[in-house]
Amino acid sequence: MFFSMLLLSGASCNPTPPPEPPVPEESSITFDLYVCAVKHGGMGQNKNGTYVRSVESLEADQPMVEFTGRGLDITQQFTMESITRGKYYYQVPQEGGDRFVKFHIERNEAGEEWIPTPLDAEVPFKSNTYYARKYTHAWLDDGATLLVLGTDSAHKEICWTKLRESDLAILSEGKLSLTLPEGFTMFSTSGLLTVRPTDGTLFYIYYVKDEDSSHKPVTHIAVLDPANMNVVSDATVSEGVMEEPVTAAYGELLRNIIAYDEYGTMYVAGLCTYDGVKLGVMRRVLPNAFQFDPSWNGFPSPEGRLLTLQYVGNGRMLAYSRDEKLGTKIDSRSHFYSIIYLNTGQRERVSCNGVPLRYCSGGYSQRSAVVDGKAYIGVTEGDGEDDYPMVYIYDSATDVVIPGVRLSKGFCFDVIRAMREIKD
Secondary structure (H helix, E strand, O other), rough: OOOOOOOOOOOOOOOOOOOOOOOOEEEEEEEEEEEEEOOOOOOOOOOOOOOEEEEEOOOOOOOOOOOOOOOOOOOOOOOOEEEEEOOOEEOOOOOOOOOOEEEEEOOOOOOOOOOEOOEEEEEEEOOOOOOEEEEOEEHHHHHOEEEEEEOOOOOOOOOEEEEEHHHHHHHHEOOOOOOOOOOOEOOOOEEEEEEEEOOOOEEEEEEEEOOOOOOOOOOEEEEEEOOOOEEEEEEEEEOOOEEEEEEOOOOOOOOOOEOOOOOOEEEEEEEEEEEEEEEEEEEEEOOOOOOOOOOOOOOOOOOOOOOEEEEEEEEEEEEEOOOHHOOOOOOOOEEEEEEEOOOOOOOEEOOOOOOOOOOOOOOOOEEEEEEEEEEEEEOOOOOOOOOOOOOEEEEEOOOOOEEEEEOOOOOOOEEEEEEEEEOO
């Protein structure tokens, strides 16, 4: 077995979970698949072409997903890094990045291809300015309000803007009252925003650094008042707990870094230095707490960096990480998926029919989506003639992985997004 069984300190749940939020009875799921030409994309790494195609199912009985002549080219207009909710995308676009836009993708009249639609909404910036890919977000007021946050161009102040979801009208904006500690010269670009679903607490996880790297970055976890954006509390995180959260420069526009279980426990992927190398940690904030639990690490004995986290259900966390020994570049075939069993501390590599899923390239990737207790897991193509990019389907209720759909070769597979359209 690739991993030894690892015991975590402390339990991750309460005796009785809160009731599940209501789910609309009639809704349809589509999956948007993103690929890049020549090399992997993510955070502006690839200018050779980004293509998206939507499919209604990722099951194995579906035709191979072709991109040549079929995928929608978004390279010039939009970024693959985006906020999503329901069937809509929200972002500062690649083209004309002086505004917020909202759009969706739909079938053409023949019902065969997916096409971009006219923008559903757009609004120019007011006083605060944001940059494509470099902001973080949270949803307030049951999804009626989108909160966007990022630093100014000098990284000295943290700007925030509230937008009405329906038409992106700017409701209010301002700057947080956070200031740089002595010895530090800049905030990281974005940080991470999140709302704890059980009580509505708005957390902002960020770090500070200096331009010449004479100081190690220092992470903070702040609580904000969502009504007026006042800082309620701001706690410094111990260096041994977390030096920096993952993707603090880009928020969660591409990769999922924060996850919640059904009890309201928050899990965050971060980095700490071990023997001079930055490796992954997974920390938690317990229900009704406002700081990281320093006694608990859900990713001990790391092989490398922890890149994404997604809670699948039934005490299972899907993690995407890399093995430093196999390569540290974005295109290194050193990245892999594992399941973390939160109640026991076991961590096991994801396998199908007893065979571990192959190592992947694509460090800035989010090739997994979770829907109704199942994780749809994308792997990149291998060296063999029959090693196509693939989707595998993990069921948290049974702990079983089955093969899903194949993708055509010739592109770098980067993103799966599950888009839910609520039917009228």
